[in-house]
Amino acid sequence: MANTPTLNLEAAFAQMEKLARNREHSTDRSSPGMPSQASHVQRNFANQIPSANDDGGQCLCGHHHLGIYLRTLGNRSEYSICPVCDPQARCEDCQGTGQLRSFNLLTLRDEIIPGACSCRTGRKRADLLNRAQLPRRYQLxxxxxxxxxxxxxxxxxxxxxxxxxxxxxxxxxxxxxxxxxxxxxxxxxxxxxxxxxxxxxxxxxxxxxxxxxxxxxxxxxxxxxxxxxxxxxxxxxxxxxxxxxxxxxxxxxxxxxxxxxxxxxxxxxxxxxxxxxxxxxxxxxxxxxxxxxxxxxxxxxxxxxxxxxxxxxxxxxxxxxxxxxxxxxxxxxxxxxxxxxxxxxxxxxxxxxxxxxxxxxxxxxxxxx
Ligand SMILES: [Zn+2]
Ligand SMILES: [Zn+2]
Ligand SMILES: [Zn+2]
Structure with a gap:
């Protein structure tokens, strides 16, 4: 059974609000470099997370708060994490390392668990989707x-x-x-x-x-x-x-x-x-x-x-x-x-x-x- 930590809705909303606030305070740095197609990409609430990002890249996943999208590589495609929406890059809990620090009660020491930070959730789920073996025409x-x-x-x-x-x-x-x-x-x-x-x-x-x-x-x-x-x-x-x-x-x-x-x-x-x-x-x-x-x-x-x-x-x-x-x-x-x-x-x-x-x-x- 899956017991990966969930990026819950509340956390996602909190993050969105924070980013929206940051955007209000910052000058509009990202817009001149934005590709023109971005204007007719349908925007909903969730993908305002990436557009508020200073990296300036274009979101590929469109809507999902986990940032999962289907990446096409030649004649095959796989689920991956949208580089613009990847929460790991701006994760404050792990500073982008993806590691989780926890205190071990037996050894009385801080333990580092690689890949266990909740910002890795989307990536893990993209891997699970790849293992599901969906036929190509149903992948979307x-x-x-x-x-x-x-x-x-x-x-x-x-x-x-x-x-x-x-x-x-x-x-x-x-x-x-x-x-x-x-x-x-x-x-x-x-x-x-x-x-x-x-x-x-x-x-x-x-x-x-x-x-x-x-x-x-x-x-x-x-x-x-x-x-x-x-x-x-x-x-x-x-x-x-x-x-x-x-x-x-x-x-x-x-x-x-x-x-x-x-x-x-x-x-x-x-x-x-x-x-x-x-x-x-x-x-x-x-x-x-x-x-x-x-x-x-x-x-x-x-x-x-x-x-x-x-x-x-x-x-x-x-x-x-x-x-x-x-x-x-x-x-x-x-x-x-x-x-x-x-x-x-x-x-x-x-x-x-x-x-x-x-x-x-x-x-x-x-x-x-
Ligand atoms: Zn995206
Ligand atoms: Zn969802
Ligand atoms: Zn993290």
Whole structure:
């Protein structure tokens, strides 16, 4: 469990107020050197910390008080600490060393613990996010960035999607006291996101995972169900142990299993391993986020509501239910311990953007004729 010191909201506000005061008293030294783009970077309250900094650089993280941003290095990207917002540089507790001094009652001496100062919190959480192995296209997922352009003017759909977001946020908020070690596990420790492909389940799940890591410093892992099945198959054919794969998934404070039920386990033992994984997470009281296209037997997709004329071909989730895919045992466990959020009835973002692209393309190619 994470017990890194938290940069709490009060401390952040106090720091902000202090910096704002300092800025009022100092002459405006930083503005001539500021890049012009800075004016249309959206400013909210939190990123006034960096702009008040005398270093004059431009903030990269945009909004977060921990200063975490996604740094792109060639074809790969990783979470890092915004050089402008890094609180370590101006930390008064450690003079920027990151060390924590504490008095040891046994040796009766001051002890120096490297990297333990609370100004290192953001850096540690950025590392935890890197270890979560989020797929690249979900690395920027966040509750603040709700994509609604594909919903057109349909206010019902916008309301529905923000409702889904709020419920995912609500679940995550309810898990914070537990993940911070202050309270016992909440009643429901699984969050199951149901709905058709492309409606934003994975995006919301990843936003939740990221938010929990940033808020609490918990460890987290993302894993794709189909990919996991493939990995299990591989260890079996190589005669090696699947423990290497399963242990980190059992132990992560927060685990997201994406596309549960997609692709079928060829052997019963594969499904048993996944069953054990979920059981262990349930018994150990670990927060688990699941996304799936398959629905409970009592629910069904309405093709017309989902924007199809009829049930699409080759989409087994229209005909098969979740328990048919993953087995009754695993299903019962999920039902017992889940908060469900359904994305049913929302249109596919990917499909809408693809259609918009095709229309634009058609318009452009017919223009010349
Ligand atoms: Zn920044
Ligand atoms: Zn410090
Ligand atoms: Zn935060």
């Amino acid at each position: 997922a966040s509750f603040e960035k709700l994509r609604i352009e594909h919903l057109g003017q349909n206010q019902n759909l916008v309301t529905k999607l923000s409702d889904c977001r709020d419920r995912v946020m609500g679940f995550c908020e309810s898990a914070v006291p537990f993940l911070s070690g202050h309270e016992a596990a909440p009643d429901k420790i699984f969050l199951t996101l149901l709905g058709p492909v492309g409606t934003g389940k994975t995006l919301m799940g990843c936003a939740g995972l990221k938010w929990l890591v940033e808020e609490t410093g918990c460890s987290a892992r993302f894993v794709d169900f189909l990919f996991l099945l493939g990995q299990l198959r591989e260890t079996y054919s190589q005669n090696s142990s699947e423990e290497k794969i399963l242990k980190p998934l059992r132990d992560a404070d927060v685990l997201l299993i994406d596309e549960l039920g997609k692709g079928r386990a060829e052997k019963a033992w594969q499904m048993e391993k996944l069953d054990d994984l979920l059981n262990s997470r349930y018994n150990e009281g670990r927060i688990t986020i699941l996304t799936t296209n398959y629905l409970p037997p009592e629910a069904a997709y309405d093709p017309v509501r989902a924007g199809f004329r009829s049930a699409p071909a080759n989409e087994s989730f229209w005909e098969q239910s979740l328990p048919e895919r993953i087995g009754a045992r695993m299903y019962d466990r999920i039902v017992e311990s889940s908060v469900f959020v359904d994305f049913i009835g929302l249109p596919s973002f990917r499909r809408a953007t693809a259609e918009a692209f095709l229309q634009r393309h058609k318009a452009e190619t017919t223009k010349g004729f």
